Amino acid sequence: MTVLASLVAGVVFGLALAAPPGPMNAVIAEESVLRGWSAGVRAGLGAATADAVFFVLALVGAVGFLNRAPLVKGAMVGVGGLLMLYYAYGAAREVGGSFLDADTDLAADESAGFRKALALALANPYQVLFWLTVGVGLLEPGRIDVFAAADVAELAGTLVVETGSPALVVGFFGGIGLWVTGFPGALVAARSRVEALAPAVAALSALLLAGFGVVFLADAAGTLVPVAEAALAGRIG
Numbered sequence: 284m285t286v287l288a289s290l291v292a293g294v295v296f297g298l299a300l301a302a303p304p305g306p307m308n309a310v311i312a313e314e315s316v317l318r319g320w321s322a323g324v325r326a327g328l329g330a331a332t333a334d335a336v337f338f339v340l341a342l343v344g345a346v347g348f349l350n351r352a353p354l355v356k357g358a359m360v361g362v363g364g365l366l367m368l369y370y371a372y373g374a375a376r377e378v379g380g381s382f383l384d385a386d387t388d389l390a391a392d393e394s395a396g397f398r399k400a401l402a403l404a405l406a407n408p409y410q411v412l413f414w415l416t417v418g419v420g421l422l423e424p425g426r427i428d429v430f431a432a433a434d435v436a437e438l439a440g441t442l443v444v445e446t447g448s449p450a451l452v453v454g455f456f457g458g459i460g461l462w463v464t465g466f467p468g469a470l471v472a473a474r475s476r477v478e479a480l481a482p483a484v485a486a487l488s489a490l491l492l493a494g495f496g497v498v499f500l501a502d503a504a505g506t507l508v509p510v511a512e513a514a515l516a517g518r519i520g
Contacts, residue, residue, distance in 0.1 A: 285426075285443050292444045293454020294461070299491035300413075301330075301462035303373065307400065308466070314396040315467035322396050323470065327463025329400030334459065336405070337414035338452075342422060356419065357506030360499055363416030367496030375489040378482045420499055421455065423447050 302308075307330050315323025348355075404410055424447035445451060 285445055286448070286450045288443060289445045289448050289450040290454040290457075293451040293456075294458040295454075295491060296495060297455040297458020297460075298462055299458075299487075299495070300370070301459045302466075302487075303370075303489075307403065310396070310400050310403065311463065311467060312470055315470045318396070320467045320471045323467025324464055326396035326400040327467065329397040329402075330404045331456070331459050331463055332397075332401050333404030333410060334414075334456070337411065337418065338422075338456075341414045341418045353506055354510050356423065357503050357510065359416045360420040360423075361503030361507065363413070363418075363420050364496045364499030364501075364503055366412060366416055367492050367499055371489045371492035371496060375486070378486050378489070417495075417499065420502065421446055421451060425502075 311323050311326045311330075314326040424445075426443055426445055
């Protein structure tokens with residue numbers, strides 16, 4: 284059950300991050316509308332490739348260091364929680380927006396959808412910051428009781444997510460994969476209908492990202508509070 288919960292949580296998280304209207308989805312959408320489904324998917328894979336690059340870098344470097352520095356890890360996961368809340372705020376601001384209204388000159392290039400999206404993602408400071416903060420929280424082995432963290436005691440223990448598990452990571456990239464293949468297809472099939480869903484997608488993403496932000500902040504508090512209490516006790520002693 285925990286493996287399934289982690290897999291589903293990863294899919295939901297990946298979708299929540301990939302779905303809100305913004306520059307990356309503008310590139311995907313314009314490629315899809317102008318040049319078809321395969322062009323839109325290639326643009327989406329460019330963004331996903333950047334995530335894979337950052338994932339490997341976080342896996343081989345950041346996690347090993349942070350395992351030896353719990354105070355730094357707790358602080359970074361806390362920053363990740365705040366970043367999730369910031370993403371949620373950004374998604375909430377897009378309620379009423381469009382998948383095609385982001386201003387980007389890169390979408391005018393007919394021949395390099397994959398390279399455009401990859402370059403845009405690699406140069407995106409928010410994406411780098413995500414993998415140095417939230418990404419570390421995803422890769423660090425542990426367990427998050429989602430309902431307990433949300434202070435819903437009667438449901439505590441019913442939805443436990445294993446961070447650092449292959450299921451969570453596979454689910455996360457699976458969620459991104461679902462979006463970068465399904466979104467172009469939906470746009471090509473029924474552009475006007477998908478555009479009408481943009482506000483609902485933004486609102487749902489805002490709620491999901493805010494929830495993940497609260498969970499990450501609770502995890503950071505669980506790491507930082509004992510360290511602070513121990514440091515305070517040492518000074519008093």
